[in-house]
Amino acid sequence: MERIERNGLSITWLNGGVTHMDGGAMFGVVPKPLWSKRYPHNDKNQIELRTDPFLIEKDGYRILVESGIGKGRLTDKQKRNFGVTEESSLEKDLEALYLSRKDIDFVLMTHMHFDHATGLVMDVDGEDVPVFDNAFVITSEVEWNEMKHPNIRSINTYWEKNWKAIESKVKTFQDEIEIIPGIRLIHTGGHSEGHSILVIEHEGETFLHLADIMPTEAHSNVLWVLAYDDYPITSIHEKEKWQTFAKEQEAYILFYHDYKYRAIKWNKNGEIVDSIIRKS
Numbered sequence: 001m002e003r004i005e006r007n008g009l010s011i012t013w014l015n016g017g018v019t020h021m022d023g024g025a026m027f028g029v030v031p032k033p034l035w036s037k038r039y040p041h042n043d044k045n046q047i048e049l050r051t052d053p054f055l056i057e058k059d060g061y062r063i064l065v066e067s068g069i070g071k072g073r074l075t076d077k078q079k080r081n082f083g084v085t086e087e088s089s090l091e092k093d094l095e096a097l098y099l100s101r102k103d104i105d106f107v108l109m110t111h112m113h114f115d116h117a118t119g120l121v122m123d124v125d126g127e128d129v130p131v132f133d134n135a136f137v138i139t140s141e142v143e144w145n146e147m148k149h150p151n152i153r154s155i156n157t158y159w160e161k162n163w164k165a166i167e168s169k170v171k172t173f174q175d176e177i178e179i180i181p182g183i184r185l186i187h188t189g190g191h192s193e194g195h196s197i198l199v200i201e202h203e204g205e206t207f208l209h210l211a212d213i214m215p216t217e218a219h220s221n222v223l224w225v226l227a228y229d230d231y232p233i234t235s236i237h238e239k240e241k242w243q244t245f246a247k248e249q250e251a252y253i254l255f256y257h258d259y260k261y262r263a264i265k266w267n268k269n270g271e272i273v274d275s276i277i278r279k280s
Contacts, residue, residue, distance in 0.1 A: 016068020
């Protein structure tokens with residue numbers, strides 16, 4: 001497991017499963033000859049997109065960011081359609097850290113699409129129950145409302161089975177919420193109307209999780225946005241705004257989906273000055 005260690009802060013990536021999605025959809029109007037130079041694809045034109053949550057440990061709290069695709073929650077047809085080659089082993093990873101799912105205090109959800117939210121619920125004796133028994137699930141009010149009342153387009157990714165069992169544990173916010181000092185979720189919109197990003201500030205350092213307005217390092221070009229984005233112009237605006245902030249702060253950008261990078265730091269000239277690579 002890859003890990004960032006600081007005095008009083010750790011960020012550890014866990015295995016939440018692997019999907020393979022259509023490369024054209026993931027890069028929108030960008031021609032394949034361009035995006036394929038930046039991100040590998042298979043013979044089905046699919047690109048590997050991990051769904052790996054990361055665990056933040058700070059001030060005695062254990063905070064999970066995103067939840068992966070879970071285990072045993074997808075049908076064979078869904079696994080085939082979404083190119084799933086591996087399901088979550090999150091509990092095993094927690095055990096390696098001498099933790100369990102009961103030790104999680106908060107689960108921060110940048111949005112509730114299936115590839116982020118399916119790991120929130122599990123089946124026990126034929127009944128859906130929360131995976132993280134003692135945790136509050138935090139997401140934006142707009143996102144939660146759409147999760148429960150999807151439209152004709154979003155119904156394919158907001159699934160009832162991913163929210164009913166956790167409804168009593170969900171806490172929503174509007175513009176911004178500070179979970180604990182130094183850790184904030186900020187509503188951006190873009191990828192979905194309720195999409196949020198995560199900002200971690202600790203002892204002079206900044207870490208950003210831009211979630212699906214910048215799902216991989218290859219999406220660093222502000223104009224390279226997803227065909228899945230509901231509001232692509234908003235995605236472009238927010239990505240440009242937060243990339244500028246990241247460069248000014250020389251912040252690490254953290255990734256949930258990238259097949260290779262866990263985190264990257266750019267300097268003010270846009271040059272990579274540090275990175276954390278996923279171990280095979």
